[in-house]
Amino acid sequence: MASPTAGRATRLNLDEYIDTTENAIAAFTGAETAKVLVNISPATPPPPFRVAMTVLASGMDPSRVHAAVQTAATMVQTSVPGFEITSCTVTDEKTTVAAEVTAQGARLPRHAGNLHIINAAAVLLAEQRATAKAR
Known part of the structure; x- marks a missing residue:
C-alpha cells in the first residue's frame, strides 16, 4: 500500500x-x-494498492482456478469498482493471483485502494443491516 x-x-x-x-x-x-507480508511503499508518486497471494499446492486445475478467481473478482467488483485481477498463474506446484485496486470517486486519491475497499465494505454492511431491519 502507499505510505x-x-x-x-x-x-x-x-x-x-x-x-x-x-x-x-x-x-x-x-x-x-499461512504467511502474510505487508509492504508499505514510500514511493513518489504513490503506487496503487496491490495484493498478491501464492498458494503452494500440487494438482491444481488451471481452468478451475481461473474460473474461481474470475467468479470471486466479479463478486468483489459489485461493491468495489476499481478492483482488477492483474495476474493469475497456475503451475504444477504453485498458484499465484495478483490484484490491484484503484480508488474510485472524488474523495480518495487513486492510490488509496486499501481505503476504497474498507469504505465499500462499510457501505455494504450498512446496506445489509438496513435491509435486514426493514424486513
Whole structure:
C-alpha cells in the first residue's frame, strides 16, 4: 500500500491485522500454515494498492482456478469498482493471483485502494443491516 494511505491506526494495528489474516486464510482454506507480508511503499508518486497471494499446492486445475478467481473478482467488483485481477498463474506446484485496486470517486486519491475497499465494505454492511431491519 502507499505510505500516505497507512495512517497511525493502520500502523499501530499491523501485527493484529497480520495475525488475523493468517488465521483467516488457514481457517478458510484448511491450510496448515499461512504467511502474510505487508509492504508499505514510500514511493513518489504513490503506487496503487496491490495484493498478491501464492498458494503452494500440487494438482491444481488451471481452468478451475481461473474460473474461481474470475467468479470471486466479479463478486468483489459489485461493491468495489476499481478492483482488477492483474495476474493469475497456475503451475504444477504453485498458484499465484495478483490484484490491484484503484480508488474510485472524488474523495480518495487513486492510490488509496486499501481505503476504497474498507469504505465499500462499510457501505455494504450498512446496506445489509438496513435491509435486514426493514424486513
